[in-house]
Amino acid sequence: xxxxxxxxxxxxxxxxxxxxxxxxxxxxxxxxxxxxxxxLLVExxxxxxxxxxxDTPPLPYEERRVAVTRGGGEVKALAIDVEEAxxxxxxxxxxxxxxxxxxxxxxxxxxxxxxxxGLRDVLITGKVKEAVxxxxxxxxxxxxxxxxxxxxxxxxxxxGVTGExxxxxxxGPIKTQSDGVMAVLRSPQTAVHVVTLLEDMxxxxxxxxxxxxxxxxxxxxxxxVNMAAEPVLPADGLARAADGGLTxxxxxxxxxxxxxxxxxxxxxxLAAEVTEHARRWAGQDGLxxxxxxxxxxxxxxxxxxxxxxxxxxxxxxxxxEDHLQNGETA
Amino acid sequence: MTAARAxxxxxxxxxxxxxxxxxxxxxxxVVCCGAGGVxxxxxxxxxxxxxxxxxxTxxxLTIDPxxxxxxxxxxxxxxxxxxxxxxxxxxxxxxxxxxxMKRTFDDVVVAHSTPERxxxxxxxxxxxxxxxxxxxxxxxxxxxxxxxxxASDRWDLIIVDTPPSRSALDFLDAPNRMSRFLDxxxxxxxxxxxxxxFKIASAGFMFFSRIISKxxxxxxxxxxxxxxxxxxxxxxxxxxxxxxxxxxxxxxGTWFVVVATPEPDxxxxxxxxxxxxxxxxxxxxxxxxxxxxPPATTALSATRAEGAAEEVLEAGGPGADLAAAALRVxxxxxxxxxxxxxxADRFTSAHPEVAVRTVPAAAGDVHDLDGLRGMAxxxxxxxxxxxxxxxxxxxxxxxxx
Numbered sequence: 184x185x186x187x188x189x190x191x192x193x194x195x196x197x198x199x200x201x202x203x204x205x206x207x208x209x210x211x212x213x214x215x216x217x218x219x220x221x222x223l224l225v226e227x228x229x230x231x232x233x234x235x236x237x238d239t240p241p242l243p244y245e246e247r248r249v250a251v252t253r254g255g256g257e258v259k260a261l262a263i264d265v266e267e268a269x270x271x272x273x274x275x276x277x278x279x280x281x282x283x284x285x286x287x288x289x290x291x292x293x294x295x296x297x298x299x300x301g302l303r304d305v306l307i308t309g310k311v312k313e314a315v316x317x318x319x320x321x322x323x324x325x326x327x328x329x330x331x332x333x334x335x336x337x338x339x340x341x342x343g344v345t346g347e348x349x350x351x352x353x354x355g356p357i358k359t360q361s362d363g364v365m366a367v368l369r370s371p372q373t374a375v376h377v378v379t380l381l382e383d384m385x386x387x388x389x390x391x392x393x394x395x396x397x398x399x400x401x402x403x404x405x406x407x408v409n410m411a412a413e414p415v416l417p418a419d420g421l422a423r424a425a426d427g428g429l430t431x432x433x434x435x436x437x438x439x440x441x442x443x444x445x446x447x448x449x450x451x452x453l454a455a456e457v458t459e460h461a462r463r464w465a466g467q468d469g470l471x472x473x474x475x476x477x478x479x480x481x482x483x484x485x486x487x488x489x490x491x492x493x494x495x496x497x498x499x500x501x502x503x504e505d506h507l508q509n510g511e512t513a
Numbered sequence: 514m515t516a517a518r519a520x521x522x523x524x525x526x527x528x529x530x531x532x533x534x535x536x537x538x539x540x541x542x543v544v545c546c547g548a549g550g551v552x553x554x555x556x557x558x559x560x561x562x563x564x565x566x567x568x569x570t571x572x573x574l575t576i577d578p579x580x581x582x583x584x585x586x587x588x589x590x591x592x593x594x595x596x597x598x599x600x601x602x603x604x605x606x607x608x609x610x611x612x613x614m615k616r617t618f619d620d621v622v623v624a625h626s627t628p629e630r631x632x633x634x635x636x637x638x639x640x641x642x643x644x645x646x647x648x649x650x651x652x653x654x655x656x657x658x659x660x661x662x663x664a665s666d667r668w669d670l671i672i673v674d675t676p677p678s679r680s681a682l683d684f685l686d687a688p689n690r691m692s693r694f695l696d697x698x699x700x701x702x703x704x705x706x707x708x709x710x711f712k713i714a715s716a717g718f719m720f721f722s723r724i725i726s727k728x729x730x731x732x733x734x735x736x737x738x739x740x741x742x743x744x745x746x747x748x749x750x751x752x753x754x755x756x757x758x759x760x761x762x763x764x765x766g767t768w769f770v771v772v773a774t775p776e777p778d779x780x781x782x783x784x785x786x787x788x789x790x791x792x793x794x795x796x797x798x799x800x801x802x803x804x805x806x807p808p809a810t811t812a813l814s815a816t817r818a819e820g821a822a823e824e825v826l827e828a829g830g831p832g833a834d835l836a837a838a839a840l841r842v843x844x845x846x847x848x849x850x851x852x853x854x855x856x857a858d859r860f861t862s863a864h865p866e867v868a869v870r871t872v873p874a875a876a877g878d879v880h881d882l883d884g885l886r887g888m889a890x891x892x893x894x895x896x897x898x899x900x901x902x903x904x905x906x907x908x909x910x911x912x913x914x
Binding site for chain 2: 199200201202232235334382383384387415416417420429433434436437438440441442443444445448449452453454455456457459460462463466488489490491
């Protein structure tokens with residue numbers, strides 16, 4: 184087993200809706216579990232996206248193995264159920280599990296998490312912190328914990344809310360718990376990764392989230408550019424096509440030499456597709472400068488044309504593993 | 514010969530005629546809904562533009578538009594009121610607004626109480642967190658604003674973009690959930706157990722209430738108490754209000770347009786939403802599959818294009834590299850389109866009655882009136898009017914030539 188590539192043990196993955204943060208979180212968990220490590224992948228929004236990605240039945244509120252990796256590594260997954268977490272909490276501090284069940288029937292638990300939205304976040308981050316710091320036989324149970332966190336619009340509140348709650352409750356168990364959670368979140372053990380696409384809105388939201396998180400004293404990890412198109416054309420052809428300078432007439436002779444049917448119609452259609460491909464690529468490439476300006480370690484994941492299955496997840500994981508290792512040596 | 518096994522086409526639904534829908538004077542409200550990140554805002558704005566150009570007086574209520582799109586609609590400031598957008602040559606009028614949920618909530622409070630009481634509520638810390646961060650406030654206020662716009666009768670068509678939530682169902686569920694919460698016995702029990710005299714307010718409940726106050730702080734409970742007391746005499750219950758706006762969605766003249774991208778998650782959300790609309794007897798205009806990638810020709814399958822790329826390279830000669838690259842671009846495009854068509858077919862086989870319209874992805878972001886016009890054309894244009902003749906209900910033709 185190689186040494187830990189990084190001091191970071193808690194990886195929080197956020198991103199605008201639709202950028203694929205659940206997929207990135209899952210791939211990151213696989214990457215971190217390589218070479219015999221044990222990683223916990225945590226779902227926080229109750230959408231069972233992890234179960235779908237790993238093609239398993241819906242996850243209960245229980246740590247379950249969802250994948251094995253090379254060298255005997257494994258990824259376990261946990262879908263946090265806020266009600267269960269509150270009952271755990273009542274049990275832990277007030278020995279109230281049975282009363283808690285009755286209260287749940289009355290809708291009281293739902294109510295408590297509704298009047299104080301921050302309570303929900305405290306319970307989730309508290310559970311995450313517990314998994315990060317859990318030890319067995321003198322060593323951590325998990326080499327890393329990856330959190331599929333709420334989207335960029337809510338991430339600072341989600342992670343910072345324990346600070347607010349600590350102010351709300353000035354003493355007692357909540358205060359102690361919040362302080363412990365904040366200590367882990369603000370430490371070098373934690374990295375918040377932001378997933379983006381090379382599109383206006385996601386890049387803008389990524390910049391906003393990084394600014395907010397930095398202001399809140401939360402450590403930023405990498406920017407993950409997801410679903411990046413890779414150019415098929417040589418660079419000069421790409422630039423020319425993006426400018427609209429590629430015509431069917433230019434492609435036609437070579438196509439005719441390969442005896443393709445369709446004649447000029449086919450050549451024109453291919454030229455149109457190439458122009459669109461080049462323009463899309465140019466549009467994305469233009470946003471790369473904005474991503475670079477964020478001045479964070481950046482990794483690009485390709486747009487995969489096939490359906491997302493375990494094989495594709497491992498493909499993305501390999502890219503992330505490279506990135507993590509290069510990040511360490513750089 | 515074929516690239517992939519062609520998915521079996523499902524039963525055929527009629528094409529979706531959005532042009533007829535938005536130009537019909539009987540149509541008064543169009544709600545665009547779907548999962549987050551599928552292009553609801555752009556779809557709403559494009560439909561609104563098309564309607565204005567067709568002569569209607571239309572307002573589009575957007576929730577969270579991209580900055581450049583907002584600017585192109587003249588939405589530079591959040592003033593929670595519709596502003597007219599200058600559309601050169603349009604025979605109708607286009608107005609646009611961006612929802613400010615806090616301000617909308619404040620307006621409701623002010624409109625339904627005495628000045629003193631309103632001041633008291635607006636200053637209450639629990640109200641402040643409720644109006645700015647309670648899960649569901651945005652949906653509730655979008656519904657509220659829709660009710661206000663409709664009541665003013667200033668526009669003959671209202672197009673609503675729905676809040677960016679994880680689940681499309683939130684738009685329908687959140688307002689009721691919130692009113693149930695505010696009207697609910699739990700809040701009364703917790704805030705004034707002595708007043709309601711509920712017998713089920715057992716020792717266990719009192720114990721829970723003590724713990725809640727320990728966990729959340731006694732101040733929060735006192736704030737809630739004050740808020741509920743102020744609200745109590747204010748207006749006839751949140752529930753009635755939410756129900757009234759909900760009923761608006763069932764009235765004739767309201768149509769839902771469900772938006773999805775050709776991705777499994779987005780289409781699953783669309784599926785849930787379609788089932789729900791049907792259960793609620795709310796009228797569905799159809800499904801917009803946004804950001805598809807139809808190829809410019811369907812004469813060459815992905816496999817043949819890959820093979821041809823090799824042949825072209827072997828034959829060599831000037832332009833061989835470029836032509837081979839073009840064939841590879843086409844092969845990728847065919848694979849992508851095949852996957853998208855397969856996903857759309859899966860939706861259609863589960864919902865054969867739902868009309869579908871595909872909207873090709875633009876090469877860049879849509880952020881100006883021209884971009885919106887292009888999208889409007891794809892949404893409302895004639896069904897078979899595409900470069901390859903593939904009907905706009907599909908990404909690829911149903912049968913190979």
